[in-house]
Amino acid sequence: MKIKNIIFDFGGVLMDWNPRYFFKDYFKDDEKMEYFLENIAQDEWNIEQDRGRSLSEGTDIQVKKFPEWEKEIRAFYDNWTVMLKSDIPQNVEILRKLKNTDYQLFGLTNWSEETFPYALENYDFFQIFEGKIVVSGTEKLIKPDPKIWHVLLERYNIHAEESVFIDDNSKNIEMAKTLGFMTIHVTPETNLELELAGLGVKI
Template structure:
């Protein structure tokens, strides 16, 4: 096994909680209606295009043209975004900071819209502690596309085989492996500590 010299964290659902249901359980109280809205209007695929760099203005106008009766809640998705990311996971953040304090090279690689990431960075100061971050919305590339992993490697001078990627999405973990990285699926901090120890990293 190649010695790990670089540790790369995803952010959403690994370090910071994310759940659109938090504001929308209030905005659309009926669970069936809310599910329909997320399945048919503000879908994951629609939101992913903002992670790829599409502006919210364009995203909203496209969707409102298709679903004019839902215009207010389409706008509410961005308007209430701050409620969707209410807190960090303290145990994950403590692990991240411990790795940095121990001298490990830690960077971040996230699918995140540019403007909402800037908000998150202002709210969660620990996001400044790693050596750097690749934000999908800033570069027009998203996980699990090979290009975003290659971009991160080039930006931060990483050796892919000596890089360990941590993400809560199996397809993003698989994407990292296809790009020549080591990678593990994040489920909880205890499991992550065991994974790191398996790679020879005390956490």
Template sequence: MAQDSPQHVVFDIGRVLIHYDPHLAFRDIIPDDEERHFFLSEVCSHDWNLEQDRGRSWAEAEAEAIARHPDREEQIRAFRKHWHLMVPHAYDNSVAIMLGLIDAGVDVTMLTNFATDTFDEARERFAFLKRPRGVTVSGEVRQIKPDRAIYDIHVESFGLDPAKCLFIDDSEKNVEGARAAGWQAVHFVSPEELARALAERGLPVPLD
């Protein structure tokens, strides 16, 4: 690798390595598009789900949402019950890039906002999530991106030099959070764009 190349590559997981879309689990439960968008933006919203990534239990989460919308109890409980439908497949080219880096001897870890139980489920379904040297899961450390603390926890846990870390995430906020913590970072748009960004930094890229 070139002298100025990153020595550690840190991958986000959702929407970088595996697809995530809560609408997939609710298209049959709430067929009406407008009502489904209301449910996923106001009842079981991104911010509501983020608290599970921060470590809140599903029982607490469901109780909180049911207290706000008691008429939607069954739909609320369906969120965790049908979570597996929200992550239907991996992004094969992104996975190939990650595995290619590992096979080439690059130090690869993962840093993800994920509830602990759903991450365990994802790791059993997608075996490639076991290949990197390790992972920091927000639900386990009770810190979430883009807060500075989780980046510092990851660096300390894996003995990394922040300036030599390259972070890959689909969220601009999380990318900016990594940069604020002294990391290099790439906003993930597509595997092809990622491959170009890695090549520009002197890292091996398995994709043509």
């Protein structure tokens, strides 16, 4: 089957986001920082904002649960832009190269509807997608729920078996495989151009 579409996750693939970029200086104590991120402002909590819960509601819920951490919890989204450190240049370079090919390019991201506009405004490479981006917070669906892939497929009238899906999360990769996508699991060591070439993508 000929590859026609290349679908990018953003965080960990094109964008380097990590709450530690802010909280390292905030706490100046790695042990305390890790405790906070694993037990108070944990991934499971942040994911609900990516699923569509408002930042203010998510913050208030956690403050009620952990009132002694109120200052730190409120600091999370107040300083979210510091956590978005930069793009991942080697992968963005591949995206820019793909712009000049016949492949259709899409984004499928777990991202809060409230914070995603900041990335759109501050990183020009997002314009390469020409608006063909499915954001979990807008859809109120989140990977690895298969429904969010179906939103992408149906909205843009594309087929999984003609598409490569690129993500840094192994659960998302496994789900995409079951849905018929070719996949690339990105790690810090991944050479994305080589991986795409291995699937027959010509850049």
